[in-house]
Amino acid sequence: MMLKVILISILLLALAVSALAIKMFVKKGGEFKKSCSSVHPETGERIGCSCGGGSNSCHNN
8 A cells, every 4th residue: 555655656756847847848948937926915015026135126037
């Protein structure tokens, strides 16, 4: 029983990794763009990436 669970887990992990690899080869340029977004706790409004300093000096390239 335990062997079946381990084999199914390995199979699912292999499937997930292969799906990421296929996406990387199919997607133009073969890279994933970094993206981040936060929600302002008081207003609920989405804000962009920041360096943690509270200033807008950092840019998400």
